[in-house]
Amino acid sequence: MDAASIREGVKIYGTGETEVRALDGITASFEAARFTAIMGPSGSGKSTLLHCLAGLDTLTSGQVSIGDVDLGSLTDNELTRLRRDRVGFIFQAYNLVPTLNAMENITLPMAIAGRSPDQAWLDTIIDTVGIRHRLRHRPAELSGGEQQRVAAARALASKPDIIFADEPSGNLDSVSGAELLGFLRRAVEDLGQTIVMVTHDPAAAGYADRVLFLRDGTTVGEMTEPTAERILDRLREL
């Protein structure tokens, strides 16, 4: 079964003359234990797709599912709980709560749920992202790369069905960016995690198993086993 899917998804912002069809009848699915990148020019609807898949935004029409759950049938509270228990997030910036230290940020979704984390799993993740020595530090005391790695650890900590990442390396220098992407790659390979990532950087998309190309709110092709060069070539065609 797919970890997430969207069928005939339409998302319209505004009405009349100012109407924008951000998603225009898009259908796509995302396999479990795979790393999918979503690419496309500005305004192609890639961020909207991510937000709708993650339950942060709702479709005008069409259907979105996470696992076997149809998001359209959920109330706000049920959506919130779904995000908390079954979805992980990594945003481009501002991923961490400034008053909490790194460790507290990582376990935040579980604290909100009132659950205690699986300590062995936590140790695995913390060692994988390599931030054990920074756990007691506040976000303000961490570098940008460290902050994003903490965010990634948080996304993984609750063993979500799927992680959505929105330009996770967008604000990082190339070395930190590569480290983070490498870590996400390992999470898929070693830990069987499912990741969907929006990016405009072909190098970043190169870490994925599959790239989905978007334009004008719909899919215009995909590529498996991508490399940065092949992606660049394809983007030029679009």
Place this chain on the structure above:
Amino acid sequence: MLRATIKSLLGHKLRLLLTTLAVTLGVSFVVGSFVFTDTLGAVFENLFSQTTSTADVIVRPAGDFDTFGPQARPVGIPPEVIDEIQTVDGVEQVEGSVFGVVQILGADGTLLGTGPPIIATSWTETGLFTIDEGRPPEADLEIVLNRALVEQQGFTIGGPVTVIAAGFPETFTLVGTATLGNLGSMNGVGFAIFETTTAQRVLGIGDRFDTIQVAAAQGVAPEQLVERIQPLLPEGFEAQSAQTVAEEQANQVKEGLGFFNTFLLVFAGVALFVGTFIIQNTFRILIAQRTRELGLLRALGATSRQVTLMMLGEAVAVGLVASVLGLAGGIGLAYLVRLAFEAFGGQIPDEPLLILGRTVAAAFAIGVTVTVAAALLPARRAARIPPMAALREEEGRMIGQTRRSRIIIGSILTLIGVVALLLGLNDLVPEAVTVVGVGAGIMFVGIAALAPTFARPVASVLGRPVALITATSGELARRNAMRTPRRTATTASALMIGLALVSLVAILAASLQATVNDLIEETFTADLELDSLSLQGTGFDPSITDEVAALPVVGELTRIRTATAEIDDDAVTVAGIEPDRYASFINLEVSEGSIEALDGDGIALESDYAQRHGFSVGDPIEIIFPDKTVTLTVRAIFTDNRTGGRILIPMSVFDSAVPQQLDVRVLLRFAPDVDPATGRSAIEAVVADYPNVALRDEADLRAEATSQINTLLSLIFALLALAVIIALLGITNTLSLSVIERTREIGLLRAVGMTRRQVRDMIRSEAMIIALFGAALGIVVGVFFGWATVQAISADTEIHLAIPVGYLVAGAAAAGIAGVLAAVIPARRAGRLNVLEAINYE
């Protein structure tokens, strides 16, 4: 720069409104106080000029005596004086009036006149009253009452009214209703008007008068008459033109209103003081949020002076808006106070509210000055924002004073405040009351300056129990409260002021209560007392006491009678006692001489009174009673003055000097082996026929003292509530701004799974922590105030400190809950934030 100022103001309408509200409430209170007291003042001025217009000259007691009441000259004007004045050339009409208080039975049988008095007087054509309906009283057993009282009680003209006359209930016939000018009644005060002889009998003053009204013949000036009448008057009385008397009365009322006004203005001052904390905090937060914007202005070439002026310009605008709103609010408040006044039985003629130019000027002066003064410090800090701030990615934190200088300044201010407070309280400086107020203010500022240095640990501790209730939301709230210690501290400090004053009042009340309770326990050794429910010492007929004394359940019993007399040109209350028995009931703590030695021609004095007038044991004292002057010798000095009178004379002397003999208080013990409940019900059965006699035991006395203290307490609490409400607005304000500031963070929390409810919990928990912090500070300061005040009072009159712990804890809990309520709006806003928009908020 002006345009930038206006644009920036309009850009933050909500914040502007919230800031304005704090000043608006304070200004409203000032305006309301002025408008209400001005209106009342005008009403009285009209009243007095109208009512005395028919008399031209008034004869009345000279010196510091009132026309009636406890300070009235006890020796009335003999009736011959009227005949003599009648013969004076240029006199048209002469009438004598008597004044006093009376009790009547209400329609449901309860005694009226035990709270607000019912003033009894004689009917005169030249007097103050006009008949509204019916006719004036013409014969004995006829009565006219003021209209409001008749309406309130449902009396009918021609129907019966029971009056407690000379110690006994008597049935009168209501023949009419009257008004005083256009005034129905004032705050429940009633009027009972009798035919002159009846009034003299009811009030027990023989054939004498309290005042004489003289109408002049055509073409005779009042001043001429005054000169002709004065030589005819007995010593101690004077003639005055009616106009002078009216002016004096109006001035007295104005003085009373002035006091009332000052009283209200003190609370308005407290409210405005709290308001400055709120404004200062709001401006500081707004400036911090606009650091980049201000940095940009600086980068574009604005001087730091221009930035300061821009900030102050905003403050002036906020002050102006607040003044306009406050003016409107104050007028509304005055209207409400008037309604409330009427709801409690007062009647004010339908005159329009009086809004003087002074009131409008005060509104604007106060509104603008307070706002600008509060904005000064934040504005100066805004000027220090460097142009580089515009380029920084993060919203820059404002650089405040260093921790050290903050501690030094705060400590010095606190110390100055404490010293001023103690000096003032103990009367060691001139203008002590002002010094106390200013000292308390400085102390508050000092503590508010210190508060940020310990806000973090305190918020951490107070946050723990809160976090236990609301779990992760509470923990995040705790961190948020600790994250901006200065904001938390200033917001809490505003609440501190209200709670400190509330705690002070609660402690004073508890101390007073405890002292009174101990006193009652110590000195009240009777099983029961019979008390005439009268303010002015009108008693009940001794035959009632005789009836009670004859009951088998009654053992020992003693009577106390009181009368007004004159000693050393002062009106004093003299109590007639049965020396031996009195001493067995009340422990007088005699320091010199003995009470038993009173019999014959002795007098006992309370030590303070004796000291002030320079009397000691063995001295002769001349006491002028209305019909007789007696000379007695001081035989005892006692220290207790709180249970009985200050001047005690033997009953034999009292009875020979005072014509009307009524028992005011009777103390009794049950016969041996009588069960108190049985005894009491036997006595109740007798007293039931006399509604002017109340039965009280120790518990009743205590309950009575408690209810008196509580009445006063609730009034002060109601006024202090304003300061607390403004402080709560401060919490609303601070948290609203914090929510705006933390939009992205809230978005993130929502994205990773926090429900709307949990977000609301988080904001409400933070409000609770801030409120508890403020309450804790306030209670600590309040306890200090309470201790200092009780110490100061004890220098004069011994009272002991009692801390009402339960009450204070309940106050803190109430503050915490109120904090949660204050956070309803920001919490809702936070909960409603759209997750996506919040995440992408710049």
